[in-house]
Amino acid sequence: MGDFLQGKVIAVTGAGRGIGRAVALGCAAQGARVVVNDYGVAADGTEPTSEVADAVVKEIEAAGGEAAAVADDVSTMAGGARVVDTAVERWGRLDGVVCVAGILRERMLFNMGEEEWDPVIATHLKGTFTVFRAAAALMRKQRSGTLIGFTSGNHQGSVSQANYSSAKGGIISLVRSAALGLNKYGVTANCVAPVARTRMSAGVPMELKEIGEPEDVAALVVYLLSERARELTGQVYTVAGPKIAVWAQPRELRAMYSEDGGWTPERIADFLPGTVGSDPMPMLAQLQEMARAAAAGDRPNA
Numbered sequence: 001m002g003d004f005l006q007g008k009v010i011a012v013t014g015a016g017r018g019i020g021r022a023v024a025l026g027c028a029a030q031g032a033r034v035v036v037n038d039y040g041v042a043a044d045g046t047e048p049t050s051e052v053a054d055a056v057v058k059e060i061e062a063a064g065g066e067a068a069a070v071a072d073d074v075s076t077m078a079g080g081a082r083v084v085d086t087a088v089e090r091w092g093r094l095d096g097v098v099c100v101a102g103i104l105r106e107r108m109l110f111n112m113g114e115e116e117w118d119p120v121i122a123t124h125l126k127g128t129f130t131v132f133r134a135a136a137a138l139m140r141k142q143r144s145g146t147l148i149g150f151t152s153g154n155h156q157g158s159v160s161q162a163n164y165s166s167a168k169g170g171i172i173s174l175v176r177s178a179a180l181g182l183n184k185y186g187v188t189a190n191c192v193a194p195v196a197r198t199r200m201s202a203g204v205p206m207e208l209k210e211i212g213e214p215e216d217v218a219a220l221v222v223y224l225l226s227e228r229a230r231e232l233t234g235q236v237y238t239v240a241g242p243k244i245a246v247w248a249q250p251r252e253l254r255a256m257y258s259e260d261g262g263w264t265p266e267r268i269a270d271f272l273p274g275t276v277g278s279d280p281m282p283m284l285a286q287l288q289e290m291a292r293a294a295a296a297g298d299r300p301n302a
Contacts, residue, residue, distance in 0.1 A: 001064070004226045006031030009091045011083050013037040013074050013131060014101030016052030019150075019194055019214045023098050024056055026218030027225065028065035033091050036060070037070040037083045039101070066091075074101055075122035080130025084138060096146040096225040097135045099128040099171075102164075109162045117163045124167035125174070132178055132189075139187045146225050147182075147189040149175045151236060155193070156283045168193075172236055179234030188233035190224050192217065193247070195240035212241030220244060253279055 010027045014020035016038030028034050038053040050071035060067040070086050072079035087094040102124045105116040128149050139145030154161060155169040171191065178189035194217040220239045223229055236247040256275040258267070 002030040004030040004222050004228075005095075008032045008095040008225065009035070009087050009093050010096045010098065010225060011035035011037060011087050011094060011131070011135070012098045012100060013083065013127065014099070014150075016040055016056055018100075019196055019217050020098075020100035021056050022214035022218040023100060023221050024067070025059060025063075026215065026222050027098075028060040028063065028067060030222050030226075032095075032225075033066040034060060035068050035070055035083055035087045035090075035094075037072065037074065037101070039073045039079075040071060074099075074127040074130050075119075077130050077133075080127070080132075081134045083131050084134035088138065093142065094135060094138055094145065096148065097131050098148045098150075098221055098225070099131050100150045101127050102150070102167075104161070104164060106160045107163075108160050112162060120163040121167050121170075124164070125170040128171050128174060132174065136178065136182060136187065140182065140185045143186045145187045146229075147175070147178050147187065148221060148224055149189070149191045151175075151191045151193045153193050153195065153238065157281075158283075159287065175236070176234050183233060188230065190229075190232060190234070191236040192221060192224070193236060193238040195238065212239065216241055 005027055008027075008031070010032040012020055012024045012027065012034060015024040015034075015036040020038065024034050024036050036053045036056045038056070040050055040052045050069065053069040053071050057067040057069045068086055068090050070083050072082045074080045074083065083097070084094055103120060105120050107113075107116045132147050132149070135145065135147060139147075149171045151168040151171045152164070154165045155172055156165070158165040175189045175191040178187075182189065194214075196212050196214050196217050217239050220237060224232065224237075234249075238245045238247065254276050256271055
């Protein structure tokens with residue numbers, strides 16, 4: 001047992017399996033009392049059960065910690081509020097929330113329907129919002145707290161996961177908005193983009209050069225929830241085994257100005273390619289390299 005989070009109350013969504021479970025156990029091992037939320041669904045969002053959250057609570061209690069299970073669906077406002085309310089009812093406060101809950105429903109964009117789009121956006125993006133919204137109201141009054149969202153390197157785009165990528169990009173913007181809006185109240189917000197071996201990563205059709213275990217991710221999350229990270233806000237960190245990286249903040253690269261304040265398509269065509277240009281898309285270059293490797297009969301790396 002450590003003391004990085006001694007005396008703190010932390011809520012973790014998607015905490016029944018994989019990274020969420022590792023985060024819940026890691027927080028408890030560092031002295032936190034933990035709300036373990038998991039709707040208990042399969043990776044595709046079906047077959048909910050409360051047993052997975054209860055099992056993690058039992059693990060924490062067996063190790064001498066304190067925890068409470070919440071099996072609510074955080075894609076609903078009531079479910080998100082219930083996570084926060086449980087912490088307050090049980091321990092009188094909430095110092096951090098970690099939103100890990102997510103599902104996958106893969107489909108090419110031209111074949112994707114609402115039945116693939118809506119649940120993924122609801123679980124990832126809305127599920128982060130519902131918990132953030134309830135927690136932010138409480139933390140504003142406390143004048144302290146930490147919000148942690150979970151994104152993915154796929155926020156850059158994905159071949160067959162437009163729904164997932166859109167949700168993960170939205171979570172980054174939500175975290176940055178929270179960081180800006182809550183800074184004056186002493187509340188921080190950051191994002192983690194993990195690369196770890198889980199049931200969701202098992203289906204990735206390539207060998208990942210940089211990948212770790214859920215416990216690597218948990219270590220970073222524990223740090224971000226601790227007092228030693230109080231000055232960090234609005235950041236996106238990747239943790240992939242031995243590597244931790246920070247993503248750049250959005251910013252303009254180059255600009256051009258019309259001398260008379262007006263543009264026509266012809267003038268843009270004359271100046272934009274050489275003056276403003278474009279920013280290379282790393283994921284596209286990687287995809288093209290993978291296609292070349294596959295054509296040569298090699299298993300592509302990433």
